[in-house]
Amino acid sequence: MVSSAMMNALTIDVEDYFQVSALAPFIARSQWDATPSRVERNVDLILGLLAERSANATFFTLGWIGDRYPQLVRRVADAGHEVASHGYGHQRATELDREAFLADIRLAKAVLEDITGEEVRGYRAPSFSIGRENEWAFDCIGEAGYAYSSSIYPIRHDHYGIPDAPRFPYRSREGLLEVPITTARFFSRNLPAGGGGYFRLMPYSMSRWFIRRVNGIEGRPAIFYFHPWELDPGQPRVEGIDAKTRFRHYLNLDRMQGRLRKLLADFEWGRVDRVFLAREVQ
Numbered sequence: 001m002v003s004s005a006m007m008n009a010l011t012i013d014v015e016d017y018f019q020v021s022a023l024a025p026f027i028a029r030s031q032w033d034a035t036p037s038r039v040e041r042n043v044d045l046i047l048g049l050l051a052e053r054s055a056n057a058t059f060f061t062l063g064w065i066g067d068r069y070p071q072l073v074r075r076v077a078d079a080g081h082e083v084a085s086h087g088y089g090h091q092r093a094t095e096l097d098r099e100a101f102l103a104d105i106r107l108a109k110a111v112l113e114d115i116t117g118e119e120v121r122g123y124r125a126p127s128f129s130i131g132r133e134n135e136w137a138f139d140c141i142g143e144a145g146y147a148y149s150s151s152i153y154p155i156r157h158d159h160y161g162i163p164d165a166p167r168f169p170y171r172s173r174e175g176l177l178e179v180p181i182t183t184a185r186f187f188s189r190n191l192p193a194g195g196g197g198y199f200r201l202m203p204y205s206m207s208r209w210f211i212r213r214v215n216g217i218e219g220r221p222a223i224f225y226f227h228p229w230e231l232d233p234g235q236p237r238v239e240g241i242d243a244k245t246r247f248r249h250y251l252n253l254d255r256m257q258g259r260l261r262k263l264l265a266d267f268e269w270g271r272v273d274r275v276f277l278a279r280e281v282q
């Protein structure tokens with residue numbers, strides 16, 4: 001089959017394996033600095049995969065990572081990718097009050113801009129943690145000076161998602177574009193087409209079918225996301241976690257690199273600002 005010529009947006013949430021929200025109950029924040037890091041190795045691996053295809057991406061990076069690995073953030077920017085913000089400390093927006101959330105996203109923006117010397121325009125909430133009950137977060141994102149957010153996955157999931165949110169980019173506030181993670185629509189249901197655990201759980205051909213459908217039938221660019229730790233079967237195992245969390249975190253890590261190579265070969269990939277923002281904001 002001929003691949004679609006439409007440019008889609010590829011995104012990476014740059015955090016280490018021990019910062020994942022689902023593992024938060026098992027690793028204290030105070031242990032982060034003493035835990036062996038894998039993020040540099042894994043991001044460099046991703047940079048290599050993207051370079052093989054001359055593809056670009058947006059890296060939603062934690063301010064915490066920027067403070068510790070500024071040279072990594074510089075490598076990402078120097079390779080032509082967009083550096084965007086994943087907040088500073090990876091606390092879910094639902095865990096913070098308005099003031100603390102605003103401080104967190106302002107700090108991350110300042111840290112990343114200091115490193116690259118370029119404006120950070122995009123933000124993604126940890127674990128898609130903006131929902132009906134904390135839509136004030138959009139006011140904060142605009143107030144902090146971001147031009148877009150990609151913080152909603154319009155699906156049903158036990159940890160995140162607004163199933164009835166718009167499926168395609170929309171103005172959540174004046175001057176602020178929300179770019180929801182891509183879903184495919186079947187029988188009045190939104191199915192995940194934009195990555196996450198599903199991409200490792202389900203056969204690759206399903207994701208390919210869904211994205212082709214969005215590009216071809218709906219005529220829309222897709223936005224897809226993954227994490228550096230998902231390409232790392234050698235990451236240290238976290239002790240004491242429950243079976244469901246263990247299954248979700250460690251499943252098919254050894255297949256991820258091959259699947260990403262296929263995804264990079266089957267579609268055109270670029271940065272969120274170029275795919276979505278350029279056409280919306282003049």
Ligand SMILES: [Zn+2]
Nearest residue numbers: 013015126127
């Ligand atoms: Zn995250």
